[in-house]
Amino acid sequence: MHSKIEGKGRTVQQDKKRQLHIFQLMLQARFTDEKMAKLGKQNKGGTFQLSAAGHELVGVVAAQCLVSGKDWGFAYYRDQPFALSMGSDLKELFGVFLGRATKNHSSGRMMPYHFSHKDLRLFCQSSVVGSQFLHAVGRAWAIKHSGGDEVVYVSAGDGATSQGDFHEALNFAAIHELGVVFVIQNNGWAISVPASEQTAGGSVASLVKSYAGMELFEADGTDYISMQAAMEGAVAKARQKRGPACVIASVHRLEAHSNSDDPKKYKSCAIAETEKAKDPLIQFERRLLAEGLCTEQEILECKEGAKEAVEEAALAAESFPFPEKGSSRQHVFADYEPPVALTEQESQGEKIVMVDAINHAIDEEMELDPGVVVFGQDVARGKGGVFGATRGLTEKHGSMRCFNTPLAESTIIGIAVGMAADGIHRPVAEIQFADYLWTAINQLFNEVSSIHYRSNGEWQVPIVVRMPYGGYIQGGPYHSQSIEGFLSHCPGLKVVIPSNSADAKMLLKNAIRDPNPVVFLEHKGLYRQQKFTALAEPSKDALLPFGKAKVAREGEDLTIVAWGMMVSMALEVADRLAFEGINLEVIDLRTIVPLDTTTILSSVEKTGKVLIVQEAPQNCGFGAEVAARIAKEGFEFLDAPIHRLSGSDTPVPYSKPMEEEVLPQPADLELKIRSILKY
Numbered sequence: 196m197h198s199k200i201e202g203k204g205r206t207v208q209q210d211k212k213r214q215l216h217i218f219q220l221m222l223q224a225r226f227t228d229e230k231m232a233k234l235g236k237q238n239k240g241g242t243f244q245l246s247a248a249g250h251e252l253v254g255v256v257a258a259q260c261l262v263s264g265k266d267w268g269f270a271y272y273r274d275q276p277f278a279l280s281m282g283s284d285l286k287e288l289f290g291v292f293l294g295r296a297t298k299n300h301s302s303g304r305m306m307p308y309h310f311s312h313k314d315l316r317l318f319c320q321s322s323v324v325g326s327q328f329l330h331a332v333g334r335a336w337a338i339k340h341s342g343g344d345e346v347v348y349v350s351a352g353d354g355a356t357s358q359g360d361f362h363e364a365l366n367f368a369a370i371h372e373l374g375v376v377f378v379i380q381n382n383g384w385a386i387s388v389p390a391s392e393q394t395a396g397g398s399v400a401s402l403v404k405s406y407a408g409m410e411l412f413e414a415d416g417t418d419y420i421s422m423q424a425a426m427e428g429a430v431a432k433a434r435q436k437r438g439p440a441c442v443i444a445s446v447h448r449l450e451a452h453s454n455s456d457d458p459k460k461y462k463s464c465a466i467a468e469t470e471k472a473k474d475p476l477i478q479f480e481r482r483l484l485a486e487g488l489c490t491e492q493e494i495l496e497c498k499e500g501a502k503e504a505v506e507e508a509a510l511a512a513e514s515f516p517f518p519e520k521g522s523s524r525q526h527v528f529a530d531y532e533p534p535v536a537l538t539e540q541e542s543q544g545e546k547i548v549m550v551d552a553i554n555h556a557i558d559e560e561m562e563l564d565p566g567v568v569v570f571g572q573d574v575a576r577g578k579g580g581v582f583g584a585t586r587g588l589t590e591k592h593g594s595m596r597c598f599n600t601p602l603a604e605s606t607i608i609g610i611a612v613g614m615a616a617d618g619i620h621r622p623v624a625e626i627q628f629a630d631y632l633w634t635a636i637n638q639l640f641n642e643v644s645s646i647h648y649r650s651n652g653e654w655q656v657p658i659v660v661r662m663p664y665g666g667y668i669q670g671g672p673y674h675s676q677s678i679e680g681f682l683s684h685c686p687g688l689k690v691v692i693p694s695n696s697a698d699a700k701m702l703l704k705n706a707i708r709d710p711n712p713v714v715f716l717e718h719k720g721l722y723r724q725q726k727f728t729a730l731a732e733p734s735k736d737a738l739l740p741f742g743k744a745k746v747a748r749e750g751e752d753l754t755i756v757a758w759g760m761m762v763s764m765a766l767e768v769a770d771r772l773a774f775e776g777i778n779l780e781v782i783d784l785r786t787i788v789p790l791d792t793t794t795i796l797s798s799v800e801k802t803g804k805v806l807i808v809q810e811a812p813q814n815c816g817f818g819a820e821v822a823a824r825i826a827k828e829g830f831e832f833l834d835a836p837i838h839r840l841s842g843s844d845t846p847v848p849y850s851k852p853m854e855e856e857v858l859p860q861p862a863d864l865e866l867k868i869r870s871i872l873k874y
């Protein structure tokens with residue numbers, strides 16, 4: 196579908212009050228930009244300035260077509276006019292610019308123009324161009340399946356449409372017929388890159404049209420009649436639950452990209468002059484006068500009123516305090532204590548393998564909480580994931596609570612963000628193999644992990660990302676990776692790696708209830724493993740808090756610190772060496788973020804010797820972190836240097852003899868233990 200809306204010759208209901216209100220907002224936005232530029236030069240706390248001049252009409256009109264506090268906004272950095280028109284306090288916008296403490300918009304954590312306002316349903320934005328598209332469609336998915344009629348607005352520049360996430364979002368929105376309105380503010384430039392070097396054929400519209408069910412509205416974003424008609428049409432479609440729409444609004448960026456950019460390096464004076472002539476404020480004013488909607492005097496009053504409001508807001512913001520000293524470390528994680536007591540006692544249940552324990556954990560949480568939704572590649576129906584962990588959940592809980600996504604990892608993590616934003620949905624996403632997380636790493640590292648922090652605690656995204664990981668199954672370089680070291684390096688993510696079925700069940704149930712993002716790593720080699728791994732199934736009520744390592748075997752001669760698959764290898768070797776009178780203590784970390792250093796240190800205090808065993812390559816692996824902490828806090832306890840046994844610093848090859856050379860083997864472990872004990 197394609198509706199081309201011309202600016203001329205259309206009749207749109209207009210009333211004077213509404214027109215003057217729109218004009219006021221546009222003026223306020225323009226004067227705000229000018230004032231911020233001035234304040235920046237005066238060294239009052241704001242260093243980064245980014246003007247929306249030329250884009251004002253799009254944002255203001257878009258906001259007029261939405262219901263503030265009901266509809267959702269995922270607004271990009273050139274959308275200050277939108278944020279303002281949705282009800283953001285001008286004083287706060289100035290406060291953010293000056294790096295001051297504010298209730299909304301990050302309170303000094305983000306550069307300005309990263310809008311976040313929970314009461315107004317403006318979702319927390321990052322600086323990553325294009326990430327927000329998938330959050331918006333995730334939100335729209337959740338609205339649709341809750342039966343609501345809220346519309347989701349997501350905006351970006353034309354350069355952002357080159358990002359894969361844009362196309363993934365269009366695809367997902369079209370497949371699920373979601374009530375989302377994409378608004379592309381097409382100024383023809385991405386900093387200095389013109390459209391001809393950005394988009395195949397130079398037309399974003401022709402790319403958007405190829406997504407079946409996506410209705411396209413092309414508008415002149417400097418002309419009120421055109422913009423209003425496009426936005427009204429798009430919002431009506433979304434509101435009436437007829438699926439997604441995309442408004443491509445042509446505008447001109449009248450200023451530099453930001454205060455550190457000089458457009459003279461890439462825009463000729465002639466182009467800049469032509470663009471200035473299309474200033475939406477001038478056009479709006481002319482139309483008001485030409486159509487007799489207001490007098491010259493009223494225009495003057497409007498301008499004076501807007502200027503006064505801006506000056507007052509700027510002055511008020513200058514008196515806002517800077518964020519409190521010591522507050523910069525707050526809100527990495529939301530507070531959480533498991534609702535029921537730790538259940539470590541021996542379970543009376545039947546023995547269960549890890550993959551079934553995981554299935555039962557999700558099933559029980561789905562029964563308990565209707566907000567829990569499961570999705571990923573191949574996870575639905577009889578297949579239930581390539582390892583069968585989610586088998587039967589679609590049949591039991593319905594096709595909307597356990598569903599397949601497209602083969603697009605960024606979609607899987609990105610939609611989870613939007614779903615979780617309402618505090619009701621609890622996405623449990625599956626990445627088919629940890630090796631393929633990398634195509635979604637922006638969504639996990641740059642987005643999910645820091646939303647709570649970046650919004651100064653305003654938003655929480657309780658998301659569980661489950662991933663099979665690890666080798667020993669001849670999976671080759673792309674089905675064998677152990678990636679926990681990377682994950683643990685990212686502030687804001689909890690990282691869980693169970694070594695047996697009972698722990699897996701209790702830890703996963705806890706992960707689903709935790710308000711923070713949790714990455715849950717499941718070793719493929721343990722899914723159906725019996726020895727050391729298949730344990731009695733814990734009850735429905737049993738949860739295991741994070742950050743509590745387990746002494747999996749007690750001993751006095753040497754401490755082995757391990758996690759995941761390496762725990763069973765350590766236990767196997769420990770059993771064997773016990774016949775020779777060597778008593779090993781095996782610590783199973785269970786979660787690496789948070790890390791239980793207390794249990795590690797008290798074990799090292801007892802044994803005086805420690806070996807850290809990890810499957811991942813050695814260089815910069817998580818074992819290095821464990822070693823550093825023992826060296827710092829347990830140095831006095833040590834009778835020998837801290838040792839590590841790790842995978843080789845190579846990819847994991849497929850052929851069995853090669854795989855065995857690269858991944859730690861029981862014989863390697865035994866050798867290492869003997870050499871440390873001789874020290």
Ligand SMILES: Cc1ncc(C[n+]2csc(CCOP(=O)(O)OP(=O)(O)O)c2C)c(N)n1
Pocket residue numbers: 273322323324325351352353354355356380382384385386448452
């Ligand atoms: C993924 C990513 N790459 C690069 C940047 C740096 N950057 C910030 S804005 C921008 C240009 C974006 O242009 P466009 O989407 O057309 O929006 P406009 O600024 O023109 O409104 C770039 C390259 C970024 N923030 N994110």
